[in-house]
Amino acid sequence: MKYRQLTKEQFESLHHEFAQFLATQKIDVNEWNNIKETNPKLAEEELNLFSDLVWEDVLSKIEYLEHFSKNSINLFKTEEESISRIVVQVHKEVDLLSKEGYEWLLKNPKDDSVEYFKGNKEYQTNRNEELFDLIEKGSQISKGELFEYFNRLTS
Structure with a gap:
């Protein structure tokens, strides 16, 4: 992980964007719920990857x-x-x-x-x-x- 994981509040405010992120990886809501239950390590990796993408986008726009x-x-x-x-x-x-x-x-x-x-x-x-x-x-x-x-x- 390059930065830090987004907070729970940040994830909640980016719920729609996270859903789109998962969709680009062909992960729907049912599969995501399954991943969270059966493979928490993979779920954590997905959260970390999404966090890095968000941070990279935000940081690149800072003036x-x-x-x-x-x-x-x-x-x-x-x-x-x-x-x-x-x-x-x-x-x-x-x-x-x-x-x-x-x-x-x-x-x-x-x-x-x-x-x-x-x-x-x-x-x-x-x-x-x-x-x-x-x-x-x-x-x-x-x-x-x-x-x-x-x-x-x-x-």
């Missing part, structure tokens, strides 16, 4: 990621061969995880307590695997508004 902590925000813009990163670091008693702290930053982006770092690096392994690792560490997929805002502000 931006963001990760918030109490005093910093990591913003990522993904390209085919490299990833750009903007780190927004606040050296003040401001909690960026709170609505008030986040709003303070947006109103005071040039405050002396706010520091910016920018960088770009080529992927060390595989693009999607590196993005998956960022997600597993707490990053969220975003539309990129914050990245582009801070990129303009720091250019």
Whole structure:
């Protein structure tokens, strides 16, 4: 397995897609129920294969990621061969995880307590695997508004 198995909730939300996946392998609902009962190892392999396909599709479409902590925000813009990163670091008693702290930053982006770092690096392994690792560490997929805002502000 390349990534991780989808959660029960994720499988439930993708029920129709999973049924189509099984159908491409000529497995109908009765046969699937039989496989689950008589060959749980094969059933697990099918779930893992489907999970990898879903993750691969999702990861290949990601353009931006963001990760918030109490005093910093990591913003990522993904390209085919490299990833750009903007780190927004606040050296003040401001909690960026709170609505008030986040709003303070947006109103005071040039405050002396706010520091910016920018960088770009080529992927060390595989693009999607590196993005998956960022997600597993707490990053969220975003539309990129914050990245582009801070990129303009720091250019």
